[in-house]
Amino acid sequence: MFENQTILVTGGTGSFGQAFIRTLVEHSRAKKIIVYSRGEMRQTEMETTAPFSDNRKRLRYFIGDVRDRERLSLAVSAGVDVIVHAAALKNIVTAEYNPFEAIKTNIVGTQNVVDVAIQHKVSKVIALSTDKACAPINLYGATKLAADKLIIAANNYSGRSVNFSVVRYGNVTASNGSVIPLFLKKRQDGPLPITDKRMTRFCITLQESADFVIDCYSRMWGGEIFIPKLPSYKLVDLARAMAVDGRYEEVGVRPGEKLHEELISHTELGKVVEYSKQYVILPNTEFLSWDREAYLARKDIEGGNLCPEGFTYNSEINTEFLSVTEIRDMIIRHVPGGEVLQ
Numbered sequence: 001m002f003e004n005q006t007i008l009v010t011g012g013t014g015s016f017g018q019a020f021i022r023t024l025v026e027h028s029r030a031k032k033i034i035v036y037s038r039g040e041m042r043q044t045e046m047e048t049t050a051p052f053s054d055n056r057k058r059l060r061y062f063i064g065d066v067r068d069r070e071r072l073s074l075a076v077s078a079g080v081d082v083i084v085h086a087a088a089l090k091n092i093v094t095a096e097y098n099p100f101e102a103i104k105t106n107i108v109g110t111q112n113v114v115d116v117a118i119q120h121k122v123s124k125v126i127a128l129s130t131d132k133a134c135a136p137i138n139l140y141g142a143t144k145l146a147a148d149k150l151i152i153a154a155n156n157y158s159g160r161s162v163n164f165s166v167v168r169y170g171n172v173t174a175s176n177g178s179v180i181p182l183f184l185k186k187r188q189d190g191p192l193p194i195t196d197k198r199m200t201r202f203c204i205t206l207q208e209s210a211d212f213v214i215d216c217y218s219r220m221w222g223g224e225i226f227i228p229k230l231p232s233y234k235l236v237d238l239a240r241a242m243a244v245d246g247r248y249e250e251v252g253v254r255p256g257e258k259l260h261e262e263l264i265s266h267t268e269l270g271k272v273v274e275y276s277k278q279y280v281i282l283p284n285t286e287f288l289s290w291d292r293e294a295y296l297a298r299k300d301i302e303g304g305n306l307c308p309e310g311f312t313y314n315s316e317i318n319t320e321f322l323s324v325t326e327i328r329d330m331i332i333r334h335v336p337g338g339e340v341l342q
Contacts, residue, residue, distance in 0.1 A: 001214065002030040005123075008080045009035060010066050010113065011087030013042035015175035016128065019206035020084060020213060025055040034060045036075050037087070066109030073116045080120065084213060085113045085127040085151075088144070091177055092132070092256045095140040106143035107150070114154040117162050126217055127151045129168040129225070131202070131261040138256030148225065152283055155222045155290070163222030169230065170202040170261040170315070172209050174335040179235075183242045184337050191247040192239040199235040199253075200260050200315040203322060204228065205334040212278075219301055223283035223290060225270070227263045232318040233327055241327040242341065264313035272307040279313060280304070 007024065011017045012035035024030050035043060043061045046052050052059060060078075064071040066087045076083070088106050089095060095102035110127065117125045129148050132141030154164040171178050179201075183192050204212075208228070216226040239248035253259070263279075264272055270284045273296065282292060296304065322330065331338040 002028045004031045005081040006032040006079050007082045009084045011037055013037040013039050013046055016086050016209055020210040023210045025051050033058055034062055036062045036064050038065050066112055067104050069112040072112055076116045076120045081123045083117055083122055083125045092138050092140050099139050102139055102143050107146045110147040110150050118158045122162055125164045127166050129166050131170040131263050134262045135265040152223055165220040165222055166225040167213050167216050168225055168227050169204050173205045180335055187242055187244055191249040192243045193251045194235045194239050194248050195253045197236050198259055200232050202230040202261050202315045203233050204230050225281040227279040229277055231320040231322050232315040233322040237324045238327055241324045260314045260316040262314040266310040266312045272311050273304040274307050275304045
């Protein structure tokens with residue numbers, strides 16, 4: 001996997017970035033991994049923490065912002081083969097109060113990634129998206145939808161010399177700003193605050209998200225949006241699994257927040273294909289060298305089936321829900337500090 005390749009990860013010191021790079025250093029044969037991020041302190045902490053500290057010869061730390069095209073170009077000019085674009089401003093409330101800052105990072109930054117990848121003849125680019133980009137109702141989601149469009153459209157004007165694809169999933173368990181670390185901090189203070197008793201969410205761990213991106217890298221043609229099949233949970237069950245006495249209180253839905261996570265909307269214009277472990281939204285644009293029939297007839301992956309028109313995939317109507325016990329076990333196994341639930 002990634003045999004003798006150089007990989008650059010934007011947002012490399014974030015929750016996903018570190019999980020992804022940890023997987024690369026432990027299980028891949030990548031020649032070099034470039035950690036590209038703004039955070040000097042986080043890079044220092046990462047550099048001195050195992051397994052990163054045990055792989056100094058393969059890791060390079062590059063202070064930079066995706067908004068800065070010149071700096072990004074300098075990082076990519078060092079023979080980068082693959083870019084995994086994970087950098088984003090992702091806090092919904094922060095984006096609402098600082099809209100153009102979110103635009104500069106999530107939209108302009110993504111276009112910079114596209115331009116630099118084409119300029120330096122990178123082989124593949126995988127961009128991380130979010131459920132918020134599906135039928136967005138807040139500014140963050142709108143910026144990520146625009147970023148997705150930029151990535152998919154890049155296949156058209158790159159002349160297919162670079163392959164660009166998107167990976168879309170919901171909130172990652174234990175990632176920065178997610179609800180589970182918040183509940184771990186508040187569980188001794190009384191009833192846990194939930195926004196609405198009807199709320200549901202998809203469940204994906206950091207390691208599962210890293211593994212999914214790697215799998216998509218091996219499958220991508222360029223132009224796809226990859227969506228994993230995931231279990232759901234009810235927010236009230238999460239509170240019951242984590243609260244000291246199982247108590248919770250409703251505090252109201254925050255501005256821009258959805259009751260249910262949506263990964264595929266009935267408004268998607270591309271064709272949706274179902275595979276055993278994922279869905280793939282195929283592009284509706286006529287790309288150079290893109291052949292939908294040939295894609296569906298591929299022999300290098302298992303066969304898929306076209307979903308009916310109007311197909312949707314959201315956390316409310318999912319066929320698999322985690323029980324309170326399963327939620328608690330997942331947190332104990334995958335979340336730092338989760339052992340307090342034992």
